[in-house]
Amino acid sequence: MKTTVYFLLSCIAFMPHYVYSFCGFYVAKADTELFNEKSEVILTRDGFETVLTMSNDFKGDVKDFAMVIPVPTVLSRNNIKVVDRYIFDRLNGYSGPRLVEYYDEHPCYRYDYRMMEKMSVPAMEVMEDASGSMDFDDYQVTIEASYTVGEYDILLLSAEESLGLKRWLTDNGYQIPEKAEAILEPYLKSDMKFFVAKVNLEEYGESSYQNLRPIQIRYNHPRFMLPIRLGMSNAKGSQDLIVYAMTPRGRVEATNYKTVDIPSNFNIPTFVTSQFSAFYKDLFAKAYRRNGRNAVFVEYAWDLSSSNYTKCDPCATTPPAYSELIDAGVHWIDYEEVSGWGGADYAGNLFFTRLHVRYDNLHFPSDLEFHVTSNVTSHQGRYVMNHMYEGPIDCQGDTDLHYYLKVKDRREDELDNLVYYAGWDKNKYRSYVSAIDTDIERSDPENKRNNLWFLIKHFGRNMLEYKATPHYQYVVVTLVGILGLVFMRRFALRKKVLRVQ
Structure with a gap:
């Protein structure tokens, strides 16, 4: 039986409710329906230490699931684990673009706004290690390590050339698209390894989980990147990627593509309430086109350090707690009791960046390369509705x-x-x-x-x-300009009169 290969970092859905694009290196058997509606990654970076948590919405027979991910080094068993899906839901709900609703007060007293509601977009046991490494001369593929982690059987592979790796995967029951060979080659030339995971049916059958859980890996390496190219080999159209990035000091930004803030903080009509997902989808699409279809968008950026008591404005949900951050891979904070309003139950510095990338072969010819910046400017996708006062005005x-x-x-x-x-x-x-x-x-x-x-x-x-409003601002500029001209004319005439005298 052929096993479907799912190259995880290949396609990410835009938001939970409005992008249903084909998600990357997916190949299903004719009688198996497989689709992926949403995927996300959590990325934490402290020095050279990276923790990558990968989620997916795989639906189908679990025996047909597998993923292949390029990694910079061979991972030890202690650096691989599975986590609960809830952490992605928490980070998405907290950082997602939000609709803020205000109601006008009685005009007779004070014309002001007060916030009534906030909405975010409704928008991824150890078997014995192989003693030494096993080399397959015909393929020039080496199994560097093998583990069982949770419901997954995991192999760490290295290879001499892409054709041998492709043959090994195919001969071992993995169905590989034809275009994959050319994309595998650059990773091999960079001496990257391949993390291959598929479901251990016995472990999965004994578990109480209804869905496959996210996999989290940890490694030390100077290169800070996400290998998105691998998943484009058989993708149809553009793919979307949501990255929840956390560091001890500042924003995470791309180094090989421009990083821009998503348009935000402006008023929209009240009827958009029921169409907010459609509105944001169109806003993102227009910003994507306006920036040349090759930008990385910041949808949320905020200092969540324990010393900062304002962690959003407004908050769609409560900020993530210590236990949730630990599950997300944030390892440099310490637990402490909450003290005071707005306080956190952890001590330490933390900056949270939510990035959204829509990519394709034409506009993203290379993988995403990141760096941690010193930029701590806050930003969030925030859109404001103002309801008029409906009562009598006397x-x-x-x-x-x-x-x-x-x-x-x-x-x-x-x-x-x-x-x-x-x-x-x-x-x-x-x-x-x-x-x-x-x-x-x-x-x-x-x-x-x-x-x-x-x-x-x-x-x-x-x-x-x-x-x-802008209309009045234009009037002010015009009036100031006219008054300036009048004053200059009068001043010039007065100087002329003085000269004559």
Whole structure:
């Protein structure tokens, strides 16, 4: 029976609910349905020590599952373990792009916002070691080590050339795509080893787990990278990768591709609540195209050190705790009791970066190379909805009219943001702006809003509140420019008069 090979770092889904792309080096038998909807990796780096945790949403018969991963060195048994899937769910829920909802207070008292709700995008026993290494002369493949870890049988292979490795895998029941040979060769030239894992059916049958658990490996090596090229050999279209990276000091960024912050911190219409996943999918796609289809995007970056009491703004969920961070591979922190509001149950420095990469053969010709930077600038995918005040407004003067006009301007800006960031058609949502006209007509039976003095007052109110919309900001710039020209002209004329005298 052929065994399907799953090269893990090949394809990662975009978010839990909106990317269902084929995930990398997958080859199924004709009568077996295998698909991978979402994969992620957790990557921790301290000095040269790297911990890589790999998750997948494999669905199918477990006897047809296998993964092959290039690694820089032969791993000892102590540096391989399986972990629970929950840690990926925790990190995704905490760091995912979020929708923040605010409600306007009564305009008669104080026009302000207060947060009501936060949402994140609903968006991967030891058998005896082989004594010495076993060499297969015909293949020029060496089994450097073999272990059983949890429900997996694991081999560490080295090889002299890619054809021999491909033949060995094929002859041992692994079905390899034709294009794999050319991609294997650069890894062999770099003297990398191959971590091969498949399911131990006896161990899996005795376990209580319903799904295959993530595998975590640890190694020391100067090179800080993810081998994404291997999974492109039979991929159809682009693939998506989510990396949860943690270090003791600063952001993780790519060195061979540009790293950019995902567009964030702007207002969007309230009707996006039910379409947030679709909105973010389109926003990411447009940012991806705008940056040449070969950028690495930062969706979250924050200092989670125990000394920092503000670990997000706002937090979609509680920050990860000590035990969760340990499971994720963060080994340089120590446990301590929580002290004070916002305190952590660990001591030590920690910076968390969430990276999102969409890659293909054309735009990502090489594996992802990373480095740990000293950049500790915070960033998060954060999108704001403001609900207008729906109750009666019975203030003295024109407060109600001023308020409704401001809401209408705000809604225009929100639609403009949809167009610019997500490419949505503004004309489909004109009713979102025109819906406020009824309130404006009711509060302005005398049509005061077209009066020059009223417009000046309205402009002044916006400026005093320091919440002028872009429309008013343009007016301010224009007025300042005009006043500057007038002043310069008067000054020039005065100097001319003085010379004549």
